[in-house]
Amino acid sequence: MAPGTTASNIKAAVRRCAAELGFDLCGFTTADVLERAPLFLRWLAEGYQGGMAYLARNAQRRIDPQAVLPGAKSAIALAVSYADESRRDSAFDASERGRPTLESRESGVTGLVARYARFEDYHAVIGTRLEVLIDFVNKLGGAGTESIGYVDSGPVLERDLAWRAGLGFVGKHTNLIGRMLGNWFFIAEIITTIEVEPDTPEPNRCGRCRRCIDACPTGAIVAPFKLDARRCISYLTIELRGSIPTDLRPLIGDKIFGCDVCLEACPWNRFAKCGGLMSRHRWCRDGRLDLIKVLCLDESEFRACFGNTPIARAKLAGLKRNACVALGNTGDARSLPALEKLIMDSNDVVSEHARWAVERIRQRM
Ligand code: B12
Ligand code: SF4
Numbered sequence: 029m030a031p032g033t034t035a036s037n038i039k040a041a042v043r044r045c046a047a048e049l050g051f052d053l054c055g056f057t058t059a060d061v062l063e064r065a066p067l068f069l070r071w072l073a074e075g076y077q078g079g080m081a082y083l084a085r086n087a088q089r090r091i092d093p094q095a096v097l098p099g100a101k102s103a104i105a106l107a108v109s110y111a112d113e114s115r116r117d118s119a120f121d122a123s124e125r126g127r128p129t130l131e132s133r134e135s136g137v138t139g140l141v142a143r144y145a146r147f148e149d150y151h152a153v154i155g156t157r158l159e160v161l162i163d164f165v166n167k168l169g170g171a172g173t174e175s176i177g178y179v180d181s182g183p184v185l186e187r188d189l190a191w192r193a194g195l196g197f198v199g200k201h202t203n204l205i206g207r208m209l210g211n212w213f214f215i216a217e218i219i220t221t222i223e224v225e226p227d228t229p230e231p232n233r234c235g236r237c238r239r240c241i242d243a244c245p246t247g248a249i250v251a252p253f254k255l256d257a258r259r260c261i262s263y264l265t266i267e268l269r270g271s272i273p274t275d276l277r278p279l280i281g282d283k284i285f286g287c288d289v290c291l292e293a294c295p296w297n298r299f300a301k302c303g304g305l306m307s308r309h310r311w312c313r314d315g316r317l318d319l320i321k322v323l324c325l326d327e328s329e330f331r332a333c334f335g336n337t338p339i340a341r342a343k344l345a346g347l348k349r350n351a352c353v354a355l356g357n358t359g360d361a362r363s364l365p366a367l368e369k370l371i372m373d374s375n376d377v378v379s380e381h382a383r384w385a386v387e388r389i390r391q392r393m
């Protein structure tokens with residue numbers, strides 16, 4: 029440890045630095061194997077991860093921070109709020125005024141983007157601050173200290189680690205809820221060889237509530253704390269490559285990237301506090317994209333619009349596929365020319381979803 033530092037003033041110094049960097053919560057835990065590891069392993073064995081094979085490939089590392097960083101003694105869990113529905117950065121708006129956007133309503137049909145994806149890529153925004161905090165921790169720890177950090181980018185069961193570090197409790201929808209932040213926050217963590225006193229985990233505070241379970245359009249929360257990712261709209265619109273099962277398409281409604289229905293249902297959001305770190309990207313500041321414009325994007329336009337946003341993960345074909353589903357559910361005759369053109373698309377998945385959408389719209393006409 030650096031001269032003059034003790035385990036307790038390390039915690040205070042790290043918390044202070046984290047707050048200065050814009051993190052909304054900071055907690056500490058040990059680097060021991062996660063208590064809920066058996067639940068995670070059972071979930072994998074039951075196949076609920078669908079096509080996310082990477083979760084099973086490094087399962088052992090996900091449940092054991094010491095497998096990620098040999099010699100690790102502690103983990104620092106961090107939260108970054110994205111609860112700022114009403115916030116508008118005036119400087120940002122002024123500089124963007126008059127530039128093209130995908131949120132205008134020319135076609136009259138728009139698709140909904142999950143809240144977390146209305147901001148610039150959180151991996152980059154939070155990752156940069158995380159690097160600064162890692163340097164700070166390593167200096168505090170002195171020679172030989174090693175630390176590694178992730179934000180949704182490494183083999184760590186982030187919600188369980190953050191729960192154990194006292195950041196909040198896991199709700200029945202499986203997300204971590206903060207008493208000061210509600211549902212709307214990202215999690216990041218640093219695993220380190222420094223030893224500090226762990227914070228106390230919170231008990232579950234859902235009580236008898238089951239609003240999230242009842243609100244889910246696809247019945248993906250198959251039991252409290254258990255999500256069947258294969259039915260989850262977030263999985264279907266972001267992670268799934270290939271065709272969306274036809275029985276689930278009508279249940280997706282107008283969502284084209286991610287889903288917030290279970291999060292929005294949660295009464296703990298009344299405590300959600302706005303954070304200062306995340307800034308919105310200009311392509312869908314109100315959370316909606318013009319679906320016809322999405323269908324017409326080419327690769328370079330897609331990269332220019334969404335390259336530095338979470339939406340990049342769906343890739344152009346995925347976003348077009350999702351737009352077809354949303355149009356099949358909500359579109360009208362005005363959507364037909366663009367969809368009919370897309371039936372000829374060289375991508376089989378896009379073409380098949382466009383055909384499905386055309387048939388659905390025609391049935392409604
Ligand atoms: C894979 C993944 C997904 C998958 C699967 C989601 C899931 N529930 O597992 C899909 C694509 C569906 C998804 C969707 C979303 N995701 Co996601 N996802 C991940 C990822 C990469 C891994 C999660 C994982 O390992 N799941 C495996 C399952 C088994 O874990 P689990 O559900 O947490 O199960 C545990 C608990 O439920 C608990 N448990 C089980 N039984 C019981 C019983 C009791 C009594 C208690 C208390 C607990 C408990 O133990 C289980 C085992 O550990 C993490 C990042 C990471 N590296 O951790 C982000 C992460 C979980 N996702 C995140 C976000 C924001 C989302 C979305 C909100 C995005 C959106 N708007 O579309 C949705 C939310 C959907 C939902 N209801 O969960 C955030 C969550 C932040 C938070 N505050 O919780 C994370 C942490 C990314 C980040 N760094 O910020 N995601
Ligand atoms: S994100 Fe949407 S589909 Fe997934 S569990 Fe929540 S409400 Fe259901």
Ligand code: SF4
Pocket residue numbers: 199200201202233234235236237238239240241293294295296
């Ligand atoms: S909606 Fe109710 S049951 Fe679901 S996570 Fe929130 S408090 Fe828990």
